[in-house]
Amino acid sequence: MATLELQGLSKRYPDGTLALEGLDLAVGEGELLVLVGPSGCGKSTLLRLVAGLEVPTAGRIRIGGRDVTGLPPQARDVAMVFQNYALYPHLSVAGNLEFPLRMRRVPRRERRRRVAEVAALLGLEALLGRRPAELSGGQRQRVAMGRALVRRPALLLLDEPLSNLDARLRVQLRAELAALQRRMGVTTVHVTHDQAEAMTMGHRVAVLRAGRLEQLGPPEALYREPATAFVAAFLGSPGMNLLPGRLHREGRGWALEVAGARWSGEEGPPPAPEGAVAVGVRPEHLHLARGGPGSPAGLTLTVAAVERLGHEILLHALAPGEAPAQAWGEAVRGAWPPTVALRLPARERTPAPGDRVAVRPAGPLHLFDPLGGRRLAMVDATV
Amino acid sequence: MRGGRALAALALWAFALVYLAPVAFMVVGSLKPDERVLTEAGSLAALWPAEASLQNFRDVLRRVDFPRYLLNSLWITGATVALGLVVNGLAGYALARLRWRGRRAALALVLALLVIPFEAIAVPLFYLVSLLGWRDTYTVQILPFVANAFAVYLFYSFFLDLPRELEEAARVDGAGVLRTFCSVVLPNARPVLATVAVTTFLFQWGSFLWPLLVTTGEAVRPLPVALAAFQTLPPRQWGDILAFGVMMVAPVVLLYLLFQPAFLRGARLAGPKG
Structure with a gap:
């Protein structure tokens, strides 16, 4: 168990790709930090740098206060679970579990004891004699986990360990993994592109985008108060809706025009500089307006698809016309969801695809800088 | 339909017989008294040992120093296989996994070497080893065949596919x-090690042209050259010659029978799925 500190960590590959840029990050003792981001954001590179499988272009890596930047993997006391598990095909489950101990010249009796211990912990006792090829996906995942934990590493690195499993197993193992980490108390960095894993497993979540840290914090904080349009759209399933809007003074207060609808705020100065803004609103914070299409406060949308999930309904709808303007920043355009999503209670009468509906906000609106994507304000709008 | 299948099967058997008959002729002939080998060669009796005995084998052992040739062949082949696995394996690994200056050029060179038949370079190589004073040694029969482009290529492509x-x-x-x-x-x-070992072994065991060029005495003479010399040794006894052939092939067949199960198992496990 140890802390992990990254200082100004950068990685440029020989082909010129900049995978990480000046990253600073600290993981506390026993903490489970989830690194999340779309593919190519540098999260796997970060993990490989910490493991010692890649050499950073700049920056320092400290594990438990010790600078390991120049050390080879075997001298770092880290363990890693790979996306495809990387179990040794020529060794049995017992052989796989024993391998890290053998490499570290742990005496045979101690090895036996530790393998038995970790096998019991993960329910692998009956499988010890099998080869990896004879195991199911979930069993392989457990063996990979056992191999990582058996030598009680200072730091545990998980590289998308659940992504090769089917959905049901993934949810089950997600909970098991988090519980196991808590029980062992091992400092863990878990890389995933699955925002649900990030939300449910991490003590803190670090969202990476294009090699930079976009936001770091507890999962609920990131969900409730995303620092950027990217984080807003990335977290949540579906993510936060983003709509092109315009903020201006009106009377003694302010108003927000969003795709033909007008939502006004409380009295006082506008919460952000007047002009174009990207308006973010969570799917659960949009309700169907009573007046139907044409009501002035309602944002009129055309239903594109309806997903009935049993306990709720997801509505995917198209806003009239406007895709994000070309003039807007890549940070915002890149995050832009193609449709507006609404999360409705199942009992509500459901519109059909092709229907036009009016919606109104029923929760906080987030205003983002349309160029940089930074959040400017969080407001409540009345309709 | 059934008739067609039967006909096809018959044709295939006939075809197979063309390949199997010489082998059968060799084995059966080696067990026959010398005078019957040629007289029965044109009939089906060629494939049936009426009065089998091991006399021909005893004759071979009496007339020439067969154990000497066998040990020569075993040593030359074994050393080439063992050294070849190390050298070609490491070369293939370096080409597939390590990053070094000139790697691409080296790879292109290895691939280019694949198309050059040995006979084309036999003469220049002969002059080279003569200059080095290596004629009539084991070294001259082993060293030129240790590094092998085909083996390097096999290792290279295997290591490329091995999950990093x-x-x-x-x-x-x-x-x-x-x-x-x-x-x-x-x-x-293991699968690629077995494949390379087997191909190298077969190539070296049957190698004739090169040892014929570079060996003169009996001391380092391998089996194929010894067999050729034996054929010209008077009196020409066909039964003895066939017995010599059987004795030369037997170790290969034995090895094949020994390693076949392991080789197949290796091939099945070839794709690491862990």
């Missing part, structure tokens, strides 16, 4: 580069 994560996992688990190679890469390379 296996080696990375070993590194993180505490193994250095060499231990990773020995503990993880080699055990998973």
Whole structure:
């Protein structure tokens, strides 16, 4: 168990790709930090740098206060679970579990004891004699986990360990993994592109985008108060809706025009500089307006698809016309969801695809800088 | 339909017989009294030993120093296989996994060497080894065949397909580069090791032109050259010659029977699925 500190960590590959840029990050003792981001954001590179499988272009890596930047993997006391598990095909489950101990010249009796211990912990006792090829996906995942934990590493690195499993197993193992980490108390960095894993497993979540840290914090904080349009759209399933809007003074207060609808705020100065803004609103914070299409406060949308999930309904709808303007920043355009999503209670009468509906906000609106994507304000709008 | 299948089967059997008959002729002939080998050659009796005995084999052992040739062949072939696995395996690994200046050029060169038949370079090579004073040695029969472009290529393509994560996992688990190679890469390379060993073995065991060029005495003479010399040794006894052939082939067949199950198992496990 140890802390992990990254200082100004950068990685440029020989082909010129900049995978990480000046990253600073600290993981506390026993903490489970989830690194999340779309593919190519540098999260796997970060993990490989910490493991010692890649050499950073700049920056320092400290594990438990010790600078390991120049050390080879075997001298770092880290363990890693790979996306495809990387179990040794020529060794049995017992052989796989024993391998890290053998490499570290742990005496045979101690090895036996530790393998038995970790096998019991993960329910692998009956499988010890099998080869990896004879195991199911979930069993392989457990063996990979056992191999990582058996030598009680200072730091545990998980590289998308659940992504090769089917959905049901993934949810089950997600909970098991988090519980196991808590029980062992091992400092863990878990890389995933699955925002649900990030939300449910991490003590803190670090969202990476294009090699930079976009936001770091507890999962609920990131969900409730995303620092950027990217984080807003990335977290949540579906993510936060983003709509092109315009903020201006009106009377003694302010108003927000969003795709033909007008939502006004409380009295006082506008919460952000007047002009174009990207308006973010969570799917659960949009309700169907009573007046139907044409009501002035309602944002009129055309239903594109309806997903009935049993306990709720997801509505995917198209806003009239406007895709994000070309003039807007890549940070915002890149995050832009193609449709507006609404999360409705199942009992509500459901519109059909092709229907036009009016919606109104029923929760906080987030205003983002349309160029940089930074959040400017969080407001409540009345309709 | 059934008639067609039967006809096809018959044709295939006939075809197979063309290949099997010489082998059968050799084995059966080796057991026959010398005078019957040629007189029965044109009939079906060629494939049936009426009065089988091991006399021909005893004759061979009496007339020439067969054990000497066998040991020569075993030593030359064994050394070439063992050295070849190390040299070609490491070369293939370096080409597939390590990053070094000139790697692409080296790879292109190895691929280019694949198309050059040995006979084309036999004469220049002969002059080279003569200059080095290597004629009539084991070295001259082993060294030129240790590094082999085809073997390097086989290893190279195998290591390319071996999941890189296996080696990375070993590194993180505490193994250095060499231990990773020995503990993880080699055990998973058994199929390609077996393939290269078998092809090298067969090539060297049957090699004739080169040893004929570079050996004169009996001391380092391998079996194929010894067989050719035996054919010209008067009196010409066909039964003895066939017995010599059987004795030359027997170790290969024995090895094949011994390693066939392991080789098949290796091939089945070839795709590491872990």
